[in-house]
Amino acid sequence: MSLQRPDPRYTPYKGPAAGWGALRSVAHFWLDSKQPFKNLRALLKTNQNGGFDCPGCAWGDSPEDGRIKFCENGAKAVNWEATQRRVDAAFFARHSVSQLREQSDYWLEYQGRLTEPLRYDAESDRYRPIAWDAAFALIAEHLKALPSPDQAEFYTSGRASNEAAFLYQLFVRAYGTNNFPDCSNMCHEASGVAMGQSIGVGKGTVTFADFARADAIFILGQNPGTNHPRMLEPLREAVKRGAQVVCFNPLKERGLERFQHPQHPLEMLTNGSEPLNTGFFRPALGGDMAALRGITKFLLQWEREAAATGEPAVFDHAFLAAHTDGLDAYLAQLDATDWASLERQSGLSLAEIEQAARTYRQAERVIVCWAMGITQHLHSVATIQEIVNLQLLRGQIGRPGAGLCPVRGHSNVQGDRTMGINDRPPATLLDALERRFRFLVPRAPGHNTVEAIEAMREGRARVFIGLGGNFAQATPDSPRTHEALRRCALTVQISTKLNRSHLTVGRDALILPCLGRTDIDRQAGGPQAVTVEDSFSMIHASYGQLEPLSGEMRSEPAIVAGIARAVLGDHPVDWQALVADYDRIRELIADTLPGFADFNRRVRHPGGFYLGNAAGERRWNTPSGRATFKANPLLAELLPERVRNTGRRPDLILQTLRSHDQYNTTVYGLDDRYRGVRGQREVLFANAADIQRMGFRPGQKVDIVSLWDDAIERRVQGFTLLDYDIPAGQAAAYYPEANPLVPLDSYGTGSFTPTSKFIAIRLEPARDDGRIH
Numbered sequence: 001m002s003l004q005r006p007d008p009r010y011t012p013y014k015g016p017a018a019g020w021g022a023l024r025s026v027a028h029f030w031l032d033s034k035q036p037f038k039n040l041r042a043l044l045k046t047n048q049n050g051g052f053d054c055p056g057c058a059w060g061d062s063p064e065d066g067r068i069k070f071c072e073n074g075a076k077a078v079n080w081e082a083t084q085r086r087v088d089a090a091f092f093a094r095h096s097v098s099q100l101r102e103q104s105d106y107w108l109e110y111q112g113r114l115t116e117p118l119r120y121d122a123e124s125d126r127y128r129p130i131a132w133d134a135a136f137a138l139i140a141e142h143l144k145a146l147p148s149p150d151q152a153e154f155y156t157s158g159r160a161s162n163e164a165a166f167l168y169q170l171f172v173r174a175y176g177t178n179n180f181p182d183c184s185n186m187c188h189e190a191s192g193v194a195m196g197q198s199i200g201v202g203k204g205t206v207t208f209a210d211f212a213r214a215d216a217i218f219i220l221g222q223n224p225g226t227n228h229p230r231m232l233e234p235l236r237e238a239v240k241r242g243a244q245v246v247c248f249n250p251l252k253e254r255g256l257e258r259f260q261h262p263q264h265p266l267e268m269l270t271n272g273s274e275p276l277n278t279g280f281f282r283p284a285l286g287g288d289m290a291a292l293r294g295i296t297k298f299l300l301q302w303e304r305e306a307a308a309t310g311e312p313a314v315f316d317h318a319f320l321a322a323h324t325d326g327l328d329a330y331l332a333q334l335d336a337t338d339w340a341s342l343e344r345q346s347g348l349s350l351a352e353i354e355q356a357a358r359t360y361r362q363a364e365r366v367i368v369c370w371a372m373g374i375t376q377h378l379h380s381v382a383t384i385q386e387i388v389n390l391q392l393l394r395g396q397i398g399r400p401g402a403g404l405c406p407v408r409g410h411s412n413v414q415g416d417r418t419m420g421i422n423d424r425p426p427a428t429l430l431d432a433l434e435r436r437f438r439f440l441v442p443r444a445p446g447h448n449t450v451e452a453i454e455a456m457r458e459g460r461a462r463v464f465i466g467l468g469g470n471f472a473q474a475t476p477d478s479p480r481t482h483e484a485l486r487r488c489a490l491t492v493q494i495s496t497k498l499n500r501s502h503l504t505v506g507r508d509a510l511i512l513p514c515l516g517r518t519d520i521d522r523q524a525g526g527p528q529a530v531t532v533e534d535s536f537s538m539i540h541a542s543y544g545q546l547e548p549l550s551g552e553m554r555s556e557p558a559i560v561a562g563i564a565r566a567v568l569g570d571h572p573v574d575w576q577a578l579v580a581d582y583d584r585i586r587e588l589i590a591d592t593l594p595g596f597a598d599f600n601r602r603v604r605h606p607g608g609f610y611l612g613n614a615a616g617e618r619r620w621n622t623p624s625g626r627a628t629f630k631a632n633p634l635l636a637e638l639l640p641e642r643v644r645n646t647g648r649r650p651d652l653i654l655q656t657l658r659s660h661d662q663y664n665t666t667v668y669g670l671d672d673r674y675r676g677v678r679g680q681r682e683v684l685f686a687n688a689a690d691i692q693r694m695g696f697r698p699g700q701k702v703d704i705v706s707l708w709d710d711a712i713e714r715r716v717q718g719f720t721l722l723d724y725d726i727p728a729g730q731a732a733a734y735y736p737e738a739n740p741l742v743p744l745d746s747y748g749t750g751s752f753t754p755t756s757k758f759i760a761i762r763l764e765p766a767r768d769d770g771r772i773h
Helices: 019-032 036-043 072-081 089-094 097-101 105-110 132-145 162-175 189-199 208-212 229-240 265-269 288-309 317-323 327-336 339-346 350-362 380-393 413-418 427-437 449-457 478-486 556-568 575-580 582-592 599-603 688-693
Strands: 118-121 126-129 152-156 216-220 244-248 258-260 279-281 366-370 403-406 463-467 490-495 508-513 530-533 538-542 652-657 683-686 701-706 714-723 730-734 759-765
Touching (some): 072 229, 089 126, 132 490, 162 463, 162 530, 162 582, 208 229, 244 350, 288 327, 288 350, 288 380, 317 380, 339 350, 683 688
Parallel strands (some): 152 463, 216 244, 216 366, 244 279, 490 508
Antiparallel strands (some): 118 126, 683 730, 701 714
16 A cells, blocks of 8 residues: 555646636746747737637637637647747757657657758767758658558648648649548547438538527537637627536536636636536446437437327427438337436436436527547447437527537648548549549548558558658557557658657658748748638638748648659649649639639638538438438447456546647646646546545556557556546546557547547556555
């Protein structure tokens, strides 16, 4: 038994979301940027007409609202990117790659912006300068030497602009492959698959304006206070006007409880706050599908009672008759699902499920939002289709104030997919590319993220090019991913800041420094704007505001065009001419992709333009031409078979999550204000009773071992146990630190999305921790 006392760096947070805590945090990062007055001017142009789109999340705004439009975490993202610190050849002369590998992810990115192209020199274990043309020629040499284009992997981060993504997919398909592992594979891939099958479109059906019209907003598996803070204001306003905001989340996150508005002087001066929900339910990890099915089963019960007594119907029968199919099979599945299974698997009582169902029934217009707490499970596709089923029963798709809202993460992850970053592209996209550019596009499915890692590990892929992001850390099963990258003949990282992917090198490796969203992008035709798409399918123009740190930094479109020209010459387009004026790229997009007609004129309209959504207009691009109920059976057992095959019962089920000082793999600091953690990241949140049951004490350090039946030990060491308000049997830890615990082949059925929200683990006393046990 450990004699260690609780960690003094952990004190539960008592304040509301945002407010004074957010202002203090913004001020800290603003001053730490080393150019505070320039950055203040930039911050005031964030998400404004004529300014730049926030490089953080994909949440949208009212296009007519002229107020300040950045949140705490958006300010962190801007100040983190717009720093005077730089990483150049002189930096690598002081630090070998091996030495840098010993540093934390936070330390690496804190060193500043990458400012010149660099090539790894294995003999000295350092990066050395390389000319841009020589870097492009080296890439071309490797790509041309491959026996097949399918031996190259072309990764994309959601930060890339529409213009960069369109050029990238055009180049890669002209080169000859659909290998597009993408950051969306690891987050909302399940949403796209599920909704595509059910309603014919993989995007949300609502707009920002719908939130002001909704009678109820259901928030599932999402923590907006940290991940999408600008979402807090419409939730607060909904509660104030009498709408219901119902949250399903195992953790009672501060950003789902109370909100202090930093732009409301009276509220700040009085230190007041407003509630963010009218109902809070804490399901078991993986239990959301059972909870949703319980709601629909109650609706069915009330529908039958209403029919028997002559009361108004619960279901929207006119909508069901005109727009849906598969209803009878789905209702049969509801009847076949017993209440005891729903209660056991959801982790909620039937009284709680009935309460949520009554709230849903009483609302005329309902929006359902979700994020990775829903998408990163074995049965995520089925769970999201259960959300769609629920909304279809009452015609809650394609009407004002109602619909489906998958809340995307990175600022243009949705736009990248729209532009064609897709390992399994629809035939309509490929047909359009062939018509416009007159070359035979590859038709075979390419590799997603999991498949790309497997291909690199097995030697079937030998070149990796990353357009942004931090592939080495964002992916599951970190040691296997690192091994995969090291087996490549060439790894190329197109990046703004130093991260671990630059230190996980193939036999040859390049760092190509790119401009960020905040940087002025000057090309031959003058300063350029790029465009992005938010979660509501709004297309915005983004104009960088700050002078780049170095003349050696190039824009992402320019880098993609430089690689393409070195590999393909002027086939199928004059790449350099396109980069001289991004209007020319947008003209090609307008010629090729639906919804982008007259792109250049429309995107210059204040607030941009709405791309449209077929399902939002009740046009269903499904094989039947109707919205389709999916009658998925409830899982008999949430614990995966490959965990059960180990013959060991887990101590806990773990979910990975972000800290409040983090965006994706970018760690801005070592605090997590809303959860009360200071100065540390290797922590494990667990229930006090579970800690005692397992023979540990709060503050004790433990090793975490995940269970999977492949004889590979997956272990992270020296995590501090924190007594936290979390349901019994559950645990939580930060990623990417916990990513080594996620097996590469543990992914969602039909989506390949890693199951990072359901990891079976056992705990052991930390090895060699020097304490008394």
